[in-house]
Amino acid sequence: MSLLLELNDHGLYCAAGDFYIDPWQPVHRALVTHAHADHSRPGSAHYLIAEASLPVSRWRLGAEAPIETIPYHKPIEINGVRISYHPAGHIIGSAQIRVEYRGEVWVASGDYKIAPDPTCAPFEPVPCHTFITEATFGLPIYRWPEEAAVFGEVNDWWRQNQADGKASVIFAYALGKAQRVMTGIDPTIGPIFVHGAVNNMNRMVAQAGLSLPHSTYVNEAPAKTDWSQALIIAPTSARGTPWLRRFGAISTAFASGWMLVRGQRRRRSVDRGFVLSDHVDWEGLMLSVAATGAERVLVTHGNVPVVARYLREARGIEAYGLATPYGTDDDDATAEESE
Amino acid sequence: MKRFTDLYSRLDSTTKTNEKIAAMVDYFNGAPAADAAWAIYFLSGRRPKRLIQSRRLREWAAALTDIPDWLLVECHSAVGDSAETAALLLPAAAHSSDLPLHQWLETRILPLRELDDEQMKQQVLAWWATLDGMERFVLNKLLTGSFRVGVSQRLLTRALAQQSGIDEATVAHRLMGHWEPTPDFVAALLSHETTDADVSRPYPFFLAYALEETPVVLGSVEEWLVEWKWDGIRAQLVRRHGQSFLWSRGEELVSDRYPEVIAAAEALPDGTVLDGELLAWADGKVLPFAQLQRRIGRKSIGKKLLRDVPVLLLCYDLLEWQGKDVRHQSQWWRRERLAELLAAVDRPHLPLSEIVESDSWEALATIREESRDRLVEGFMLKRKSSPYRVGRRRGDWWKWKIDPYTIDAVLIYAQRGSGRRASLYSDYTFAVWDEGELVPFAKAYSGLTDAEMRRVDNFVRRNTRERFGPVRSVTPKLVFELAFENIQRSNRHKSGIAVRFPRILRWREDKQIEEADTLDTIKAMLP
Ligand SMILES: [Zn+2]
Ligand SMILES: [Zn+2]
Numbered sequence: 001m002s003l004l005l006e007l008n009d010h011g012l013y014c015a016a017g018d019f020y021i022d023p024w025q026p027v028h029r030a031l032v033t034h035a036h037a038d039h040s041r042p043g044s045a046h047y048l049i050a051e052a053s054l055p056v057s058r059w060r061l062g063a064e065a066p067i068e069t070i071p072y073h074k075p076i077e078i079n080g081v082r083i084s085y086h087p088a089g090h091i092i093g094s095a096q097i098r099v100e101y102r103g104e105v106w107v108a109s110g111d112y113k114i115a116p117d118p119t120c121a122p123f124e125p126v127p128c129h130t131f132i133t134e135a136t137f138g139l140p141i142y143r144w145p146e147e148a149a150v151f152g153e154v155n156d157w158w159r160q161n162q163a164d165g166k167a168s169v170i171f172a173y174a175l176g177k178a179q180r181v182m183t184g185i186d187p188t189i190g191p192i193f194v195h196g197a198v199n200n201m202n203r204m205v206a207q208a209g210l211s212l213p214h215s216t217y218v219n220e221a222p223a224k225t226d227w228s229q230a231l232i233i234a235p236t237s238a239r240g241t242p243w244l245r246r247f248g249a250i251s252t253a254f255a256s257g258w259m260l261v262r263g264q265r266r267r268r269s270v271d272r273g274f275v276l277s278d279h280v281d282w283e284g285l286m287l288s289v290a291a292t293g294a295e296r297v298l299v300t301h302g303n304v305p306v307v308a309r310y311l312r313e314a315r316g317i318e319a320y321g322l323a324t325p326y327g328t329d330d331d332d333a334t335a336e337e338s339e
Numbered sequence: 340m341k342r343f344t345d346l347y348s349r350l351d352s353t354t355k356t357n358e359k360i361a362a363m364v365d366y367f368n369g370a371p372a373a374d375a376a377w378a379i380y381f382l383s384g385r386r387p388k389r390l391i392q393s394r395r396l397r398e399w400a401a402a403l404t405d406i407p408d409w410l411l412v413e414c415h416s417a418v419g420d421s422a423e424t425a426a427l428l429l430p431a432a433a434h435s436s437d438l439p440l441h442q443w444l445e446t447r448i449l450p451l452r453e454l455d456d457e458q459m460k461q462q463v464l465a466w467w468a469t470l471d472g473m474e475r476f477v478l479n480k481l482l483t484g485s486f487r488v489g490v491s492q493r494l495l496t497r498a499l500a501q502q503s504g505i506d507e508a509t510v511a512h513r514l515m516g517h518w519e520p521t522p523d524f525v526a527a528l529l530s531h532e533t534t535d536a537d538v539s540r541p542y543p544f545f546l547a548y549a550l551e552e553t554p555v556v557l558g559s560v561e562e563w564l565v566e567w568k569w570d571g572i573r574a575q576l577v578r579r580h581g582q583s584f585l586w587s588r589g590e591e592l593v594s595d596r597y598p599e600v601i602a603a604a605e606a607l608p609d610g611t612v613l614d615g616e617l618l619a620w621a622d623g624k625v626l627p628f629a630q631l632q633r634r635i636g637r638k639s640i641g642k643k644l645l646r647d648v649p650v651l652l653l654c655y656d657l658l659e660w661q662g663k664d665v666r667h668q669s670q671w672w673r674r675e676r677l678a679e680l681l682a683a684v685d686r687p688h689l690p691l692s693e694i695v696e697s698d699s700w701e702a703l704a705t706i707r708e709e710s711r712d713r714l715v716e717g718f719m720l721k722r723k724s725s726p727y728r729v730g731r732r733r734g735d736w737w738k739w740k741i742d743p744y745t746i747d748a749v750l751i752y753a754q755r756g757s758g759r760r761a762s763l764y765s766d767y768t769f770a771v772w773d774e775g776e777l778v779p780f781a782k783a784y785s786g787l788t789d790a791e792m793r794r795v796d797n798f799v800r801r802n803t804r805e806r807f808g809p810v811r812s813v814t815p816k817l818v819f820e821l822a823f824e825n826i827q828r829s830n831r832h833k834s835g836i837a838v839r840f841p842r843i844l845r846w847r848e849d850k851q852i853e854e855a856d857t858l859d860t861i862k863a864m865l866p
Contacts, residue, residue, distance in 0.1 A: 140406055141414045141427035145472075260427065262351070262476075263419050263762055271352055306413050314407065 004099060004106050004130070007322055012108065012132075016101045017081030020044075021108045024325050031083065033110025034094035035060045035175060038326045050085045052121070053093025055207040056175060059200065072121065088112040089123030090278050091176035092205050098126050107292060108132040111301065111326075113277065114284040115144055119179045119210055123280075125291030130298065132322065133289060136279040137257050138303030144257070144281045150274055151184040157253060157272055158189050158231050167227035167247040171270065172255040174235040175201045176278050179212060181233060181255055184276075187213035193221060195234035195243075218246075239270070257281070289317070301326040342370060343378060343440045344474045350488050359490060363498035372522035373441035379528070380520035381486055382495045387444075389484030390451045391459065393421035396479055399460055400425035400467075416809050417762065419755055422479030429467055429475065436469040441520075448481055492543075493730045503529040508543075511729050516540040517592060541575040541586040542612060542658045542666065543729045547719065547736035554700045554720060554739055564670055564723050565695040565703060567715040568738055569653060570628050570825065570839075571618040572635070576600065576652055576689075577659075578607040585652075587617075596634060599645070600652045603688035610662030611680070614727075615654040615692070625714050628839065629827045651688040654681055655719075658727055666727035670735075673727065710741045716824065717741040743822035744838075744864055746856045747847055749777055750817040753799040754810045756784070764799040764811065765792050767843075769821060773834070773858040777815055780834040780861065781823065786843030795846075818850040819843050826864050834858060836865070 005014050011023030011030075019029040026043030033039055035049075035056040042061050049057050051069040061067065070076060072095065075084040085095035090111040099106045107128040114123045154170070161168040172178045174197040182192065182202075192215040194202060199217040206212065218232065227247040234243075236254070244250060257277025258264040265273040279302075280288060289297055289311065297319040299308045304321035311319035349362035363382070367375055401411040406428060418424045438447075447466070451459055463482065467475055480486040496514065500507040513528045516539055550557075557563065574593070577584040583604035585594045594601050597617060607613075619626035619634065630648050634640065657677040658666055665673060674694075681691045695718065697703045703718065710717050717740035725735035748769035756765035766784050770777035787795065795817065802814040822844045829837035836858075 139414050139417055140404065140410065141418060141424060143427070143430070145431075261418055261762075262423055265352070267762070269354070273352075303413075306410065310407075310410060314405075 004101055004104055005108065005132070007324070012322070012324070014081060014099060014101075017078045017083070017099070019048075019078055019081075021097055021099075022110065022324075022326070029078075031097050032057065033088065033097060033108065034091055036091065036111065039110055048083075050093045050095040052208050053095070055204040056092060056201065059204050086124050086126050087121035089114060089117060089120060092120045092179070092208055092210060094120060096124075096126055098128065104129055106130045106132070107294075109134065109288075111136070111279060112288070113280045114288060115147060115277075115281075117180055117278070118183045119176070119205065123288070125288055127293050129294060130296040131289060131292045131294035132298045132300065133285060133307070134279060134301035134326070135285070135299050135304050135307040136302035137277065137281050138285060138299070138307035140282045142257060142260060142277075142281045143283060144260075144277060145275055147184060147276070150276055151186075153272075154181070154184070154253070154255075154274055155186045155189060157251070158185070161251045162190060162229050164249075164251075165228045166249045166251045167230055167232060168253070169232045169234060169244060169247065169250045170253045170255055170274075171234055171236045171239055172198075172276075173278075174198045175204075177255055177276065178202070178233050178235070179205055179210065180276065180278070182212050182215065185231065190229040190231060191216065191225075193218050193225075193227075193230050193232045195232070195238055197235045197237075198233050239268075286315075289315070298322045300324045340440055340443050340470070340474055340477070341437050342366065343374065344477045346378065347477055347488060348473055350490055354489075356494065359494055360498045360501065363490070363495065364502045367499065367502045371439065371441075372525040374439050376520040376522060376525045377440050377444055379495070379499070379514070379525070381481075382488060382490050383492055383514055384487075385520075386484050386486060387449060387481075389482075390448065391463070391482045393479075393483040393485065395460075396425040396463070396483060397421045397428070399464065400428040403464060403467075404428050404430070412808065416755060419762065422483055422485060423476055425479050426472055426476040432471050432475075433468050435471065443478075444481070444520075448478075451482075499529065505529060505531060508729055511543040512540065515543055515590060516586065538579045538582060539577060539584040539592070541577055541584070541590075542614075542664075542727075544573060544575070544588055544614070545728045545736060546731040547738045548731060548733050550720065550737040550739045554703070554737070557720065557737070560697065560700050560703065562723055564674060564721045565697065566655065566692045566719045566721070567695065567710075567713065568717050568719045568740065569616045569618055569625065570714070570716050571616040571625075571631060571653070574615060574617045574652060575658070576604055576607075576611075576613040576615065578604050578611040579609055579662075581609065583607075596640060597650050597652075598640065599650060599688050603652075603684075603686040606684040606686050607680075607689075608661070610659060612657070612659035613652070613654050613677070613689070614656035614658055615652040615689075617650055618653055619648045620651050621649055627714060627827050628825065629829070629837070651690060653690055653692050655692045656727060668726065669724050670721050670727075671723040707739070707741060743824055743840075744826060745820055745822050745844060746771065746861060747818050747850060747854065748781065748821050749815045749852045749855045750795070750813060750819060751777055751779060751815055752810055752812050753795070763792055763796045765796070767795075767819075769819060769841075770815070771834070771856050771858050771861060777852075778834050778858060780832070780836060780858070781821060781838050781841040783819075783821060783841045783843050787846065791846055815852050818847040818852055818855050820845050820847050826861065828865065834861075836861060 005012050010025040010027050011020045013020050019031055020027045021031045022033055022039040023030050024041055028045045030044040031048045035053055040060050047067045049069055051071050054069050070085050072085050072087055075082055082100040084098045088094040088096045088110055096107050096109040105128040107126045111134050112123050158168045172181050178198045194215045252270040253272035254268050254270045255274045255276040259273030260275045297311050297317050300322045308319040308321050311317045346366040350359055415424045496507050496511045500510045518524050573588040575586045583601050585597055587593045619631040633648055657673045660676050678691055707717055720737040720739055722735040748771050750767050751770045752768035753764040754766040756763055768779050768782050770779045799813050803811040805812045821841055823838035823841040825839035827837050
């Protein structure tokens with residue numbers, strides 16, 4: 001008997017409904033959980049996304065892409081399969097996709113987190129028989145600190161840099177993390193500047209209705225800007241590039257869940273690491289799985305064998321890995337880029 | 340402890356010298372002397388003995404959080420460090436304590452020795468509940484005797500000098516030797532008075548850099564004193580107030596281990612400090628380093644070992660003469676006094692290092708070819724006019740080493756590194772051919788660029804054959820050129836040989852594994 005959702009070489013396929021979830025090859029119908037590049041790929045003939053994801057997905061998939069949107073919680077039918085989208089708490093417009101057919105319910109969570117994030121609707125556990133979970137930070141060493149404490153550290157670092165006459169450059173993934181940093185820090189400390197990639201994303205999320213503190217695109221900064229007072233938000237790709245030279249003396253920081261581990265912090269060679277992730281931590285993952293009541297869990301995206309084995313042995317849940325190209329499989333070094 | 344943890348975090352998060360110094364100066368400005376004493380103790384690389392095995396710490400943390408063994412192995416492998424793994428596994432602190440560093444050490448950590456296993460465990464678990472993540476990590480490092488921080492002795496010296504206004508050389512000298520981390524020590528260390536009473540205290544060693552180019556750039560050969568570069572243990576012999584002290588370069592007092600040298604030192608006048616090299620020596624010839632190794636780390640030396648591996652101190656330099664610090668005198672002046680002194684005492688266990696005379700660098704280069712046969716590593720070049728400086732400096736002393744042995748070998752095992760390389764497969768075992776089989780013969784950790792290391796890491800992940808804990812065996816495909824300094828027969832190694840200081844010279848992407856060297860080629864290099 002075939003499963004409701006199964007992997008083939010294009011992606012996760014629902015034969016009953018004849019659609020794919022987050023396909024990595026162009027298909028005729030793609031249901032997409034969120035607008036990060038490893039999940040949302042151009043070229044498909046038809047897309048269905050959560051309403052709040054429209055501006056960023058439009059930017060990702062192209063102006064001509066045939067995109068249809070759906071509000072959270074509203075069920076629709078595709079070829080007799082009942083579909084609804086539910087908030088995943090990962091980035092703006094991110095969704096878990098609930099698929100129901102002949103009384104059997106599956107939920108594909110895409111990427112998710114349960115920590116609060118003012119830039120998106122909070123994760124909701126959706127009861128199901130089979131839950132597809134990510135495992136980016138699927139080891140018990142990953143336990144996220146309170147956001148308030150992290151942002152307190154960011155604010156202190158920024159103030160200290162101001163006192164030392166250094167610009168504060170924080171590297172953060174342009175979609176999601178960058179906006180989360182902006183809404184988390186204290187904007188009264190000083191002016192905020194953004195790299196072009198972050199500026200683009202800010203415009204998109206503003207279109208989606210999110211309000212962010214005021215920021216200036218670095219290229220449009222006045223000629224005599226005193227960078228030493230500024231917080232500059234740039235994508236990780238700007239690390240170590242000549243683009244940074246314009247700011248004079250800088251202190252660099254990286255906002256990522258990987259910053260919890262000392263070796264990872266040191267390898268990034270930034271001055272500071274702030275532990276801020278858009279993925280669920282170990283405990284959050286276990287809680288979420290339990291909250292769905294799922295009797296079967298499929299694991300993708302990160303520490304797949306570890307999470308699957310733990311769920312089987314310690315929680316007695318039927319669990320196994322799904323080989324998907326989301327995130328990366330075994331390469332810690334690049335996993336951060338997929339956040 | 341919070342203040343010390345902050346200092347650790349600041350030092351750990353920067354590679355910039357000025358920021359490290361600033362962090363230490365800030366710390367010493369604010370810390371009470373009792374805490375500063377312990378901070379200096381740790382920053383200068385001193386460590387109390389390990390109290391708890393690091394493996395036990397992570398096991399306790401796993402048990403506390405219900406983590407099965409296999410999952411603990413995964414966590415440890417991702418983090419690369421037991422103390423950190425334990426710190427990360429634990430939930431956030433229930434409440435927080437801020438006991439000062441010296442009280443942590445004196446009333447808590449060091450008294451752990453008195454406890455039995457179970458008491459120790461209960462104690463540590465209770466402490467964990469009062470510390471946040473980074474403090475917990477620092478505590479774990481202290482408990483396991485593995486606290487390390489990226490600060491050189493020189494940097495610490497500069498920070499203390501800057502903070503106290505005392506000159507660096509004085510601070511460096513006062514930091515040497517054996518001392519207790521007490522407020523009195525800090526007071527004496529940072530005192531503006533000049534009487535330094537400690538009889539046993541050695542001087543900071545002057546260390547040379549390797550000369551990477553031809554010595555012709557150093558100017559006329561006549562300005563240089565040339566000696567053989569020996570492969571032994573650099574040491575200082577201190578003779579004051581009728582007592583003798585032998586210090587290794589690691590600032591370890593090793594007097595007990597070399598009784599024959601200490602006996603010879605009796606003949607030295609009070610107020611003498613010699614710099615030299617401990618060498619195993621018999622029948623007028625140096626013995627291989629492996630022989631000397633039998634004497635290292637032995638606290639009590641049996642008669643047989645004393646007879647089989649006699650040790651002497653080959654003297655290079657004179658740092659204190661007639662009770663006066665003479666390091667500011669020229670190399671040549673010190674050498675002449677040293678020669679007179681050693682001739683006067685005339686002890687076979689205190690020979691004078693030979694000067695290699697020559698009228699040109701070319702002639703010296705020819706003589707240098709004899710190095711391997713003489714079991715030396717090349718030449719030491721010392722500017723005749725130079726003072727005896729502090730620490731590793733360029734300019735006046737150079738190591739002019741012979742080219743290392745090189746060989747092409749095949750990567751067969753890989754392990755994750757530690758620290759900055761914790762998540763990369765960066766520690767390798769290499770093999771050479773022996774009768775159609777690859778036999779492991781050397782481990783090497785360094786020599787690749789970061790980019791190459793990432794590529795090898797990728798290769799390892801894709802070509803793993805078997806996993807044994809943190810080690811993976813990989814399909815033999817990659818060939819590397821290795822360099823090493825020395826080669827000896829060894830029964831402890833499967834290959835039957837042991838090499839000194841193996842390192843990766845380059846990745847031979849142009850070579851197939853069939854082109855790697857054989858064990859016989861290496862054995863032919865045996866002296
Ligand atoms: Zn994502
Ligand atoms: Zn993803």
